[in-house]
Amino acid sequence: MPRGAVYGLVGANGAGKTTLIKHILGLLRAESGSVRVFGLDPVADPVAVLSRIGYLSEDNDIPGWMRVDELIRYTRAFYPAWDDVYAEELRRTFALDPTARIKHLSKGQRARLGLLIALAYRPELLVLDEPSSGLDPIVRRDILGAVIRTIADEGGTVLFSSHLLEEVEQVADHVTMIHQGKIVLSAPLDAIKESHRVDGRVPSLAEIFVAHVGTAAASVPEA
Amino acid sequence: MRSPALAIAWEFRQRHRWGVVAIAALFLALSVIRLAVFVQGLPIDFDSAESFALVVVGPITVMFTYFLAVFTFGLEGDLAARQSMYPARMFTRPVATASLAGWPMLYGAAAAAILWIVTRLVALWPSSIHVPTIWPGILAVAHLAWTQALTWMPYGLPGLRVFVVILWLTVIDIIVLLALHFDVSESVMAAILVPLIPLAWPVARFAVARARRGDVPDWRGSFRWRAGLAGAFRRRAHFRSPSSAQAWFEWRRNGWSLPVWVAILLPLELLLLWVAGPSKVLVAEILLGVCFTPVIMATFAAVTVSRSSPNAGASYSLSPFIAARPLTNAQLIAAKLKMTVLTTALAWLLVLLAIPLGLQLSGEMPLVVEQSRQLAEVVGTPRAVVFLLLVVAGFVASTWKQLVQSLYIGLTGREWLIKGSVFVIVTVLFCLGPIVEWIVETRRVGRVWSALPAILAVLVGIKMCAAAWVVARLYRGRLVRDGTLVIAAVCWCVAVLWLYALLAWLVFGPLVPRYFLLLVAILAVPLARVSAAPLALAWNRHR
Numbered sequence: 001m002p003r004g005a006v007y008g009l010v011g012a013n014g015a016g017k018t019t020l021i022k023h024i025l026g027l028l029r030a031e032s033g034s035v036r037v038f039g040l041d042p043v044a045d046p047v048a049v050l051s052r053i054g055y056l057s058e059d060n061d062i063p064g065w066m067r068v069d070e071l072i073r074y075t076r077a078f079y080p081a082w083d084d085v086y087a088e089e090l091r092r093t094f095a096l097d098p099t100a101r102i103k104h105l106s107k108g109q110r111a112r113l114g115l116l117i118a119l120a121y122r123p124e125l126l127v128l129d130e131p132s133s134g135l136d137p138i139v140r141r142d143i144l145g146a147v148i149r150t151i152a153d154e155g156g157t158v159l160f161s162s163h164l165l166e167e168v169e170q171v172a173d174h175v176t177m178i179h180q181g182k183i184v185l186s187a188p189l190d191a192i193k194e195s196h197r198v199d200g201r202v203p204s205l206a207e208i209f210v211a212h213v214g215t216a217a218a219s220v221p222e223a
Numbered sequence: 224m225r226s227p228a229l230a231i232a233w234e235f236r237q238r239h240r241w242g243v244v245a246i247a248a249l250f251l252a253l254s255v256i257r258l259a260v261f262v263q264g265l266p267i268d269f270d271s272a273e274s275f276a277l278v279v280v281g282p283i284t285v286m287f288t289y290f291l292a293v294f295t296f297g298l299e300g301d302l303a304a305r306q307s308m309y310p311a312r313m314f315t316r317p318v319a320t321a322s323l324a325g326w327p328m329l330y331g332a333a334a335a336a337i338l339w340i341v342t343r344l345v346a347l348w349p350s351s352i353h354v355p356t357i358w359p360g361i362l363a364v365a366h367l368a369w370t371q372a373l374t375w376m377p378y379g380l381p382g383l384r385v386f387v388v389i390l391w392l393t394v395i396d397i398i399v400l401l402a403l404h405f406d407v408s409e410s411v412m413a414a415i416l417v418p419l420i421p422l423a424w425p426v427a428r429f430a431v432a433r434a435r436r437g438d439v440p441d442w443r444g445s446f447r448w449r450a451g452l453a454g455a456f457r458r459r460a461h462f463r464s465p466s467s468a469q470a471w472f473e474w475r476r477n478g479w480s481l482p483v484w485v486a487i488l489l490p491l492e493l494l495l496l497w498v499a500g501p502s503k504v505l506v507a508e509i510l511l512g513v514c515f516t517p518v519i520m521a522t523f524a525a526v527t528v529s530r531s532s533p534n535a536g537a538s539y540s541l542s543p544f545i546a547a548r549p550l551t552n553a554q555l556i557a558a559k560l561k562m563t564v565l566t567t568a569l570a571w572l573l574v575l576l577a578i579p580l581g582l583q584l585s586g587e588m589p590l591v592v593e594q595s596r597q598l599a600e601v602v603g604t605p606r607a608v609v610f611l612l613l614v615v616a617g618f619v620a621s622t623w624k625q626l627v628q629s630l631y632i633g634l635t636g637r638e639w640l641i642k643g644s645v646f647v648i649v650t651v652l653f654c655l656g657p658i659v660e661w662i663v664e665t666r667r668v669g670r671v672w673s674a675l676p677a678i679l680a681v682l683v684g685i686k687m688c689a690a691a692w693v694v695a696r697l698y699r700g701r702l703v704r705d706g707t708l709v710i711a712a713v714c715w716c717v718a719v720l721w722l723y724a725l726l727a728w729l730v731f732g733p734l735v736p737r738y739f740l741l742l743v744a745i746l747a748v749p750l751a752r753v754s755a756a757p758l759a760l761a762w763n764r765h766r
Contacts (some may be wrong), residue, residue, distance in 0.1 A: 025543075025546070025547055026764075026765055027543065027546050027547070027764065027765065027766065028765065028766050029765045029766065043765045044701065046549065046550075046551065046552075046764075047549045047550060047551055049549075050547055050548065050549035051549035053547075055543075055547050057543055059543065061542045061543060061544045062544060063476070063544065065475070065476070066475075073461060073462065073468075074462070074468050074471065074472060076461060076462070077461065077462035077463075077464065077465050077467070077468030078465045078468065078548060078549050078550070079549070
């Protein structure tokens with residue numbers, strides 16, 4: 001993956017998107033082949049890799065007993081590049097009460113908080129694993145806004161996993177489709193659309209997805 | 224599934240079938256051992272209360288505690304929370320509240336009763352101690368029923384549930400102790416205990432009904448001053464390093480549980496000093512019990528300390544929130560170890576403050592001072608002081624050891640390994656008592672004593688081999704820096720030599736050879752299991 005682009009990772013449930021992301025974070029050890037992030041093995045050198053990655057997952061398992069300001073202070077300690085001004089700006093934008101306990105926040109607020117701690121140190125690689133699943137349109141807009149801002153302001157790279165194809169289509173430069181653990185299509189979005197043009201009509205990403213894995217995906221059990 | 228009763232029973236069976244199988248296997252093994260013992264006519268007879276407690280009461284208590292956890296849904300709930308521990312997922316089922324409360328209580332009662340009956344039939348060893356036939360079983364059922372009712376109740380304050388449950392169960396136990404004191408017959412005891420069981424059901428039903436309609440009282444408003452006070456002391460400064468941030472995280476997550484448990488139990492134990500009177504033995508036993516409290520409580524606290532996930536009720540594997548921290552496995556373990564040192568220190572600070580206070584207020588201080596003076600006269604003041612310091616240091620070290628020695632199992636995040644280790648421990652508990660009794664009864668103590676150096680040497684060999692394997696894996700996996708490995712090895716050697724020197728100075732006479740003391744010192748200072756913790760975490764973190 002070259003720097004400075006948004007990579008959309010799409011696939012049906014159970015296709016292997018989260019598994020791939022876990023490999024990138026070093027949470028899984030490769031049984032064959034190798035994984036390199038920033039030229040490093042994330043299993044052998046987790047500190048060097050993880051300190052440059054911002055990560056937000058659908059599960060968003062931030063401990064509920066912490067308060068918002070405690071989480072911010074705690075997370076800040078791990079990242080020398082943490083930007084207090086930016087973090088405060090994000091906190092205000094997302095209307096997060098610093099004294100609120102995380103377990104009392106709504107799902108959308110927790111997602112915003114997760115986004116805050118993933119962005120405030122301006123990571124070189126932002127990994128979003130189904131970040132907007134089950135969230136309202138306003139939070140989804142915040143997340144997409146953060147993706148665009150990461151690229152526009154920081155020149156970072158974003159890996160955006162989702163099965164909400166319209167979202168991916170809005171922000172991705174490059175799309176990778178995964179099916180049953182294998183990449184079935186990987187190319188710039190424009191090139192994909194161009195190559196699937198039928199009678200002069202450019203199909204949507206959803207139509208292309210169905211054309212490639214739709215029938216097979218339908219037979220894959222839910223993960 | 225044709226009825227709610229069957230559905231609830233199926234859920235219990237499905238979730239805990241391996242636990243039940245393990246208990247059944249233990250009973251089966253015990254029956255076979257007892258049969259073999261009887262056939263061979265081995266003179267095993269548990270006449271002392273201590274050996275009887277070790278062999279019968281210990282294992283049955285472990286199993287009963289397991290049943291308590293299962294049938295109160297304690298394995299998936301938060302004991303300290305205000306909300307009911309009854310699982311909210313069951314509230315949406317089209318089942319009457321009476322059934323939701325009633326069926327788990329009925330199954331729990333049946334399980335506790337069966338546990339007692341089976342124990343009575345196959346797990347009681349020959350003994351001159353009279354074991355009642357019925358009432359211990361009824362007491363177990365009453366305990367379980369009331370624990371269910373009180374843990375399912377929503378409370379107005381966090382932690383209040385623990386206090387209420389302990390208080391009420393203690394009241395039941397006091398009733399039983401009073402009845403025993405007055406030598407009541409078995410039928411009278413049963414008549415006292417049986418009414419307690421149906422009384423628990425309306426309370427449980429009321430508790431589940433409140434929880435089901437989301438009626439959780441909130442009395443925290445009356446304690447706003449406490450929140451304000453806590454807020455004033457809340458950490459505002461930035462952390463100096465990632466390691467200090469992680470140590471803070473571990474402290475907030477696990478650091479308070481041991482001191483809080485000790486603080487709850489200490490006053491209850493020290494109250495006994497007021498009834499001890501001039502009995503030296505009783506005072507000594509009470510003080511010994513107080514000193515063992517942090518050690519025993521550390522065994523329970525270790526369950527959460529060695530848990531990979533910070534969220535109660537979550538899976539055994541490491542949560543992505545922790546796994547994705549830019550810290551090495553060694554740094555994550557170091558934060559845990561730092562927390563265990565602090566929590567042990569705080570728990571023992573409470574004990575060391577409470578004991579003189581309790582002795583002074585109860586008027587037992589002169590008795591203890593006199594005993595200490597006599598000890599100093601017999602062995603000399605320096606030796607007496609060192610002996611007492613060594614005893615305290617031994618208790619403190621044991622508390623810490625209890626907290627950390629299961630890290631290498633819990634941090635693997637493998638459910639089969641964690642549950643398997645519990646099974647092994649319970650099995651050892653079962654077998655240890657009869658073996659010790661057999662050794663004593665067959666007058667093999669002398670032979671065992673002669674073989675003890677060889678046994679210790681074998682254990683030391685196993686420990687050193689395990690440590691060498693762990694260190695080689697740590698080195699090859701680059702999990703710990705070379706310098707850290709060297710420093711840890713030097714520290715361990717210094718600790719062993721220091722302990723050996725102290726023991727050699729303290730224990731004089733020809734009965735105990737020096738090499739024996741060295742073997743004891745090597746075994747006493749933790750090495751292999753603590754060193755294996757980073758390996759376990761790496762296995763869990765990078766699956």
